[in-house]
Amino acid sequence: GESVGLHLPTLSVQEGDNSIINxxxxxxxxxxxxxxxxxxxxxxxxxxxxxxxxxxxxxxxxTVLLNKTVKHLSLQIAATQPGDSAVYxxxxxxxxxxxxxxxxxxxxxxx
Amino acid sequence: DAGVIQSPRHEVTEMGQEVTLRCxxxxxxxxxxxxxQTMMRGLELLIYFNNNVPIxxxxxxxxxxxxxMPNASxxxxxxQPSEPRDSAVYxxxxxxxxxxxxxxxxxxLTVT
Numbered sequence: 001g002e003s004v005g006l007h008l009p010t011l012s013v014q015e016g017d018n019s020i021i022n023x024x025x026x027x028x029x030x031x032x033x034x035x036x037x038x039x040x041x042x043x044x045x046x047x048x049x050x051x052x053x054x055x056x057x058x059x060x061x062x063t064v065l066l067n068k069t070v071k072h073l074s075l076q077i078a079a080t081q082p083g084d085s086a087v088y089x090x091x092x093x094x095x096x097x098x099x100x101x102x103x104x105x106x107x108x109x110x111x
Numbered sequence: 112d113a114g115v116i117q118s119p120r121h122e123v124t125e126m127g128q129e130v131t132l133r134c135x136x137x138x139x140x141x142x143x144x145x146x147x148q149t150m151m152r153g154l155e156l157l158i159y160f161n162n163n164v165p166i167x168x169x170x171x172x173x174x175x176x177x178x179x180m181p182n183a184s185x186x187x188x189x190x191q192p193s194e195p196r197d198s199a200v201y202x203x204x205x206x207x208x209x210x211x212x213x214x215x216x217x218x219x220l221t222v223t
Binding site: 032034036041042043044045046049089093096097098099101102103104 | 142204214216
């Protein structure tokens with residue numbers, strides 16, 4: 001799958017370190033947020049979601065943090081592995097099923 | 112479990128030709144979404160269906176684009192006539208109740 005490649009922000013992380021990917025969302029009325037991972041040549045893959053009545057949610061090796069005051073979302077990946085290399089997108093929606101996707105962040109895991 | 116299935120995976124066509132992209136959603140899902148992804152505009156929602164009924168087509172770029180969902184297991188996105196600016200990767204996604212959307216592998220369309 002294509003991604004916004006030419007001007008994607010890139011985060012380079014050493015294997016085994018923790019990664020933090022940030023996202024600023026646009027609509028203060030958004031009440032549902034989701035993170036997707038997209039590997040080259042593939043469709044976006046669901047990672048984790050969070051509703052606006054929460055400020056933190058944990059999954060397997062991933063944590064999403066939501067700060068509604070500053071409209072900021074972050075994805076933390078613990079013990080980053082080479083298989084985590086991909087483009088990561090956040091998406092928001094204000095109570096409908098029309099996701100608004102961010103431009104994405106490329107994560108590069110260095111061996 | 113089979114995920115969302117899209118065909119063809121790659122399509123190359125000449126300007127002016129009709130293009131039909133196909134999608135089979137995950138069985139039991141009641142929402143289906145069509146997206147387009149380009150380097151310049153990222154991921155954009157084109158249209159979505161609920162129980163085979165189009166709910167919001169405000170993202171469809173123009174009348175050259177049309178989408179149908181004749182039954183719960185099949186949807187098409189048609190472009191007629193195609194133009195070079197339609198070149199993109201088109202994704203289909205499905206969902207149970209709308210929120211957690213599962214994407215297919217995409218169709219890479221090139222219009223020359």
